[in-house]
Amino acid sequence: MLEEELVELKFRLYDGSDIGPFRYSPASTVAMLKERIVAEWPKDKKIAPKGANDIKLINAGKILENSKTVGQCRVPFGDLPKAVITMHVVVQPFITKVKTAEKKVDEASRKNVCSCSIL
Secondary structure: OOHHHOEEEEEEOOOOOEEEEEEEOOOOEHHHHHHHHHHHOOOOOOOOOOOHHHEEEEEOOEEOOOOOEHHHHOOOOOOOOOOOEEEEEEEOOOHHHHHHHHHHHHHHHHHOOOOOOOO
């Protein structure tokens, strides 16, 4: 495979730091990109995905599907053949944390109920 055919990607994390850049074949899938991101995730980050299903990749404002290839997700950039494409990485919150936060809101609304009696 010619080196010119490879697509150079880097992945921007929630705090502005980057993973990469790495070169990928246009036939590489988004699922393969996610696996690499999880493997390369910095150990010093407070928020970290447990697996590839815990992250979403965003390119040009669109969430990328796991079955799509890099070639299909690539947005034409005109005459920039060697430009590095930046994709944003979003770590999905864990479901258990979301449920406990909802319970706290429900409990707080129950405690603020007024029980007045008119005589």
